[in-house]
Amino acid sequence: MSEFAFEVALCALLERERDEIIARQLGASVHGRRIMDIVCVEPGPDFAKRVAITPHEIPDAAIESRAGVGQARYYRNCFDMHPDRARSVAERAIEIGFFERVRQGSRLYVRQTARYPDEWFGKLVGIENKPDLAVPGDLELQLRKDVSLGVFDEVILATESYVTGAHLNRIPDEVGVWRFRPETGGLEVVREPTALDPAASGVDIVDEYAGRTDMRVATAAEKARLRRRMAERAYGKGWRSFDLPPCVHGAAKTVSGADGIPYCEWKESVVNPAEECGPACPGYEPADPPEIDIEAVRDRRTPWVANPKGPRTQSGLDRFL
Template structure:
């Protein structure tokens, strides 16, 4: 199985068996943005998860969350941000567009307020590294060592199809859990827990590996505050993005496959789930142009998870609330 197909089938399985949010291909670094990408992230619900669901289906910009815009008296948008004006303007517009801010006009100026106080909505974050074939590990050991030393997520797990030997376990940090994912007779994935993960100190200092060269390793120490902000960004990105970030191609050979419990792009010519964005098209020997399958992936996500694609929101309906000031 390709790593792409393995990842989608694992996401479908986790979505079916765990509470919260499952997402894929998210940045997992702090000091070096983009330096580490987590294959799968599971966001476990916190005490106010339902409040977050009610606000917006999209990721809320971090600048908007950190701003001094509150749910009480509306504020002039420029006075509420401690960042570059262009960054503030983009965050303001995006927050208004997705329903986290509501806008008022006073004397020709834009004033904004939050529709609701930002909630404490997520608990633990679990990062999963997918490596179907341990015979082709690539940078696996270095990636997992970085995940453990940084401690951005609460647990790190390696998921594989390979038979896991003692030699494999000895080559990766002992804090990393290991799953062997295999197909059952009903063609659904089964997860065998080879080793349980150890909880990481996500609220403590972390060390991020930046670059390794012969005789030298560059690292950066990351503060608990920086990790907390990065964890919130990671959770928000996961909430808005989910894992259905793939295309179903306009090809008669590719059909929506629901054997994993969710719709996946299965190519009958190739005999597997395919990444349509990279392998489908006229250059493919099995390409047969046709209409794109009528599948609503957002509706499927809403049906199978607590995420809501069109929540009622919390926009104020009463007039004159700003006279009460900040609560």
Template sequence: MADTDAPREFAFELALCSHLEATTEWVVSRQLGATVDRAGRRIVDVVGVAPGPGFDRRAEITDRSVPIRAIESDVGAGEAVPRNRVLPEMASETRDAIVDTAVDAGFFATERRDGREYVRQTTRYPDEWFGRLVGIENKPDLGDPGALDRQLRTDVSLGLFDAVVLATESHVTRAHLNRIPAAVGVWRFDPETGTREEIRPPASLSPDEPGIELVAERPLRTDVRPVTAGEKARARRRIAERAYGKGWRTYDFPACAHAEATDDGRPYCAQFERVVDPARTCGDDCDAFDPAEPPDVSTGALRDERSTWRRDPPGVRRRQSGLDRYI
């Protein structure tokens, strides 16, 4: 194996996602951009999306993410719009990509009239389909905090989430708590037993109010950007949509004879008897690698069975069998 140590943070993250999926009503996802100015600047390890009053209506539309620009466009459910007038402020290639993605997801439908293509919504978008958003930063070993303080300060000052939590496997001391922003909750989670202890509850943040985004930090200088409540609302919708479509089983299973899947769909190596990160530890660089067909796992079926997410709802045309094997 390329790395003889278990990919601790990866295994910890997947175990926590599985635990939250089993013990909450949340839509659970991982590795999502969670800023306003540039989504990739801050990647949150795990996001929990609590269902809102319109959740069932949202679940009926599509099991994929709906593009935010499609939701915000002038295309409505009552009247079709010429395709070339959808998002007219955007370059044609970008506009076409958004429209095509929305059509593929089943949120837009197209029709032709007199040789022109028109676009309409298949249904009205339910704005209140999600409630609370919970952001979770994983740090199994608090003895190696890395950029933890900056990451958590960013989350609290921006306030995109209703609550922010730090999840760790370490014993949490008073000194640890004093170094963590007071608004951040702390969980101690054992990935082997799946037990979670709340050391400190998270404070309620203010996603409906303006926030401050940390843009860059330099010696003796921190660049920040004020963020409006409207910008935060749009970012929250983007996060929720991305979480709904992505989920947390975002890996391919290794094409190795030793590769297996746990009951909840995590990649497991029978040779080394542990959950592995296929992208980092499997393949030709592994001494035990034995080429074979990957495990036959439908992660979409597992997610449908174990969570509130709904696979292939009535609002989506059926896809060819096999195309969503690893969705």
């Protein structure tokens, strides 16, 4: 099984078992380069207020702007950035419903449609996927980066391999370990994760060379901003952030109980269309991708709401209050 198929199968299990926002492939570093395979976002006490604003990711610059919910302000005065960039952020915030456009003469004035709920998310759990522990890679360094930075509340390694004591000795003690069997959906907790401290400062391992490691301190404020950015990205993106196969053999299958999974009838397997579909594939025959409403699937199966009614509590979200 490919790493992509392993990843979407695990996302499918998490979607069934956890009432959380699940996302794939999110940036998880303040100063360096780190992409976390899966991120689970636990709803916080203000989750319903966040859901009511918009189904889209809210730009960080819009959240930190000086636009408020009271009097409308000239958009340039809301940002400390180039006017063109400020205009772009303001227009995007208007488009997704976080800002309201107010015209005063020829100038663009904006105000927020609702106060941003800082406590809309709780714990963030990062999951690194390594189906085969025998395959070489940077797993140890990646997990050391996660523990050293401490931006997640918990970090977990998910694998299909049998986990030995030697494997456990090569990764940080704080990292939890799951053995996941995607064909059956079985999950065994080999080791529970140790809670990290996102509220404290951390050390971001930027890069590692022979005999040298480059590191930078990440302040608590920088980590808090990264956590909010990850949570927003997860909310807007979800885990079905893939295209469907543009081929006559392509299908949107229900796999491991999850709808909308890219599947190839010719290969008889789950595929990653971005890497496996195209003229290089012997079975490729161009066609329109399968039709499926991914947003409707996500709305039906997760706490995310496709069409909120505005900045007020949504029906069915009282369990998060």
